Amino acid sequence: MHNSILILSDDKHDTENLLNLLDQKEGGEFNVECLTKLSSAIVRLKNHGIDAIILDLLLPDSYGIETFDQLFASAPHIPIVILSETDEEAIAKKAVEHGAKAYLSQGHFIGNIVPLTLRNIIQSKKTEANFYQEKERAEIALNSIGDAVICTNLLGQINYLNIAAEKMTGWTKEESNGQPIEKVFKIVNRTTRQPPEHNPVYLALEQDQVKGLRPDTVLLCKDGSEVSIEDSSSPIHNWDGKITGAVVVFHDVTEALSMTMKMAHLAQHDFLTNLPNRVLLNDRVSQAINHSERSNSQFALLFLDLDNFKNINDLLGHAVGDELLKSVAERLIHCVRKCDTVSRQGGDEFLILLAECVSGDDASIAADKILAELNHPHFITDRNLHITCSIGISVYPKDGLDADTLIKSADSAMYLAKEKGDNNYQFCTDEMNRNANQRLTIETNLRFSLDHHELILLYQPKINLKNGEIVGVEALLRSTRRELLNIAPKHLIKVAEDCGLIVPLGRWVIREACFQAKKWLASGTTFGSVAVNVSVIEFHQKNFISDIKATLKDTHLEPCYLELEITESVLMNNVESSRSLLNELKNLGIKLAVDDFGTGYSSLSYLKLFPLNVLKIDQSFVSDITSSSDTNIISAIVSMGKGLKLKVIAEGIETKSHLAFLQALDCEDGQGFLFSPPISANEFAKLSATKIKPWLHLISQVKTPAKVKVSKDHQVKLSV
Incomplete structure (x- = not known):
């Protein structure tokens, strides 16, 4: 079925873009007519056959909100979408208050937003046309195709479920009729497992406002399964403006949450070894600093670099090198406690956070264990590979008061270990700590720059x-x-x-x-x-x-x-x-x-x-x-x-x-x-x-x- 669209604009560029977005091929969804003057449009609208109008408020014979008011007066039954310049957004919003269905920014038509907008408002208008012949709940249900819809009376008792709501809750329309909303629409917090203090349906009825749920809400279905949802609850009004009930519209966001969690994991973990990366390690170090400040304790950072790893990559290839890195990662995990963090910084570098070290001896014990464990052969692709490492150790708060300083101190100590020969570890020295004085120099010069306009x-x-x-x-x-x-x-x-x-x-x-x-x-x-x-x-x-x-x-x-x-x-x-x-x-x-x-x-x-x-x-x-x-x-x-x-x-x-x-x-x-x-x-x-x-x-x-x-x-x- 074709939808007839009238584009009322004298901007050729916008008109051409809109025509390109609205597919008019044979069998397509839209038929488009184009006019440039308000007077011509008013004459055209005396005849039927237009389903929606796209209106530019700046026309040769009319300008601004008056353009919309005149057009709307001549065809109040046809939905209108406003074309608005960025700096005219206030006028476009005023047109929406006067009855326009939406507005679009001129010259910025992204993807399928135009056909989607038209499709939605045309469908909405068709549903609205049947409003007096259907019960009030039919409008909400038809306008919420694809989402689950539950309607209630003033007491919060259910009087309607659409098919999607039946599938998601596990209740049929007949079973749910007359039931209190909280029995069928049973929701809890994902973490606390507690229901909300106030059910959004009752809030919508009491406050006569649209109410939403927290984003971590879970629906408990009749069969015991759970679904992560997002929803909104709205009061239903009759033509006298009186509240006659409420409607809650919700949909399954489980897949979207899964995608978010997957992306978060990718952002915080090394792709090869699945160890925490530098981003997650920095967060763990920040947590360790906060804990140490509260408990007056210390912790250590071990900066580990594999010795001569480049030779393995050059001689045996990167595939073998990658397998060796994974083997090293597994051994490092087994060398430390569950409360510690092993991370890969990139290449052949690893950082290990040893939480709550009683003394520097704890770091020495861990370093000795790591050196010994990595020194055992790694069986990779039918061959035994030998690898050693150099470790630099920094201790909070002696060697730094923030993550960056501690990592740099451990890095410097690691290079000192390499200078003294492979397969050993070194603590950060007092000389290295003196580098922290550079921060004071920076601060002094920064203050001078601010005070003296530099x-x-x-x-x-x-x-x-x-x-x-x-x-x-x-x-x-x-x-x-x-x-x-x-x-x-x-x-x-x-x-x-x-x-x-x-x-x-x-x-x-x-x-x-x-x-x-x-x-x-x-x-x-x-x-x-x-x-x-x-x-x-x-x-x-x-x-x-x-x-x-x-x-x-x-x-x-x-x-x-x-x-x-x-x-x-x-x-x-x-x-x-x-x-x-x-x-x-x-x-x-x-x-x-x-x-x-x-x-x-x-x-x-x-x-x-x-x-x-x-x-x-x-x-x-x-x-x-x-x-x-x-x-x-x-x-x-x-x-x-x-x-x-x-x-x-x-x-x-x-x-x-x-x-x-x-x-x-x-x-x-x-x-x-x-x-x-x-x-x-x-x-x-x-x-x-x-x-x-x-x-x-x-x-x-x-x-x-x-x-x-x-x-x-x-x-x-x-x-x-």
Whole structure:
């Protein structure tokens, strides 16, 4: 059956895009008519045959909300979808309040969103047309095809189940009739196994509001099985506006949760050995530090590097080398306690966290045991292989007060062990600890830079990986002070966080970036939006929101030109607090991005709670994108981003290979040294004004790697 669509717009580009998205081949779903004037449309609508209208509010003979009001008055029975410019979103929302069914951003029609939107509103309108002939519950059920639907009366007693609800609960419509909602729709928390304090159906009836469940809710079915669900409960009103009952709509999210858990495991574990990777180890070390501070205890880190492992790879091949690494991993696990952590850092390096060491002797005993165990032959592919290792040991708090310092101290001690000969271990020396004084030097110079205006911002463009357009820019802090020129930016930020400078530094960066964005706007420089990183300490400052408001007011910058990048670990630190803060920022009109996505612990269910615009793939995955594990992670993130209607941008694109893989995985945007290093504001303005960008030939010439295969279910395979 065909659906007739009227496109009312004089924008040829938008009209052409819409026609391409709405398949009009013989037997297709949509027949499309196009008009450019409101007056012509009103005449056309006097005749029947239009199922939905796509309306541009800016027409030759009408403009703004009046356009919608006139059209709606002439055909109130036909659903209307608004086309809106980004800066006209307020008018589009007002049109929705006046009766429009939805609005779409002009020039940004992604995938099947247009036909899907039309399909949904047409179906909704057809259902609404039968409203007076059917019971009120029929509308809800028909509008919820595919989801389970349960309706109740004012007392919360069930009077309807659709087929999906029957299948999920195990109750038939006849069995459930008259039963209290909590008996059929029996829900508990996945972890505590306790039911919610207030059933969402009763809350919807009492408060006359839509109510949802926590994302960790489980439905207990009649046969004893369990299903992870997401739901919402809404009151049902009659034509007099009185509540006559409630409806709960829910669906199975078990598969989505499984995918989230799988992705989290991939992000936190080494693909070859299945040991925790550097991300998970850092978290375990942070936990150990917190525990040691509370209990006044110590722990040790062992940095282990295999001796002459390269020779095995060169002589016997990487396949044999990989099997040897797996054998080493198994033996290391058996050498330590269950409370300890064995991790692989990459290559032939392993880090071992020995929790709660009474003294350095405990670390010595563990190191001796490891040296002896690894020295036994490894039987790999019909041959006995011999391997030894060198171990460096650091002890908290003597050798460092944070994970980075402890790892570096253990790493330095490991190199000392190698210098003294293979197959031995060394503790971090006092001389190594003196390197910590460098942190004090950095702090001193950082304070001087802030006080004496020796800080600058550089800007790295964000590029659309399909057409090469600049879609945004990230502001990056640098110091002009000679003593800090060779210090890695991440190290500067870490020191700033430790010494309490991060808040004034962050405030300066945001203000400077906003001033620069306003200058670019005044000069006609195209930059999309300017992104600024926000640390966990800044984000949870009491005056963070008020400072942002004051900065926008002082710089006269519209909020839509500012993007704040927040790491997922910051968001998950306090979900409710983070959600509240993000909603405030979103309401201001600021864009929000999750930085370094994939390295933390956010789940799909929690991610949906946050009002985000962008997911940024951490550069650690991009740098190793040619490995199947990191490729799978990136593919999963891209798929998740599209599912949540978020932009996905990859960081750290440095080679053509990185670009080719990301294009193959349909990653939308990216940034990195392949396109441009961080540059000054003036250099960026010149670059933006250049019609032919220097990276266009890279984007157009790079071919999809032959060994990347992305299946329909977004599984990535690497062929040899």
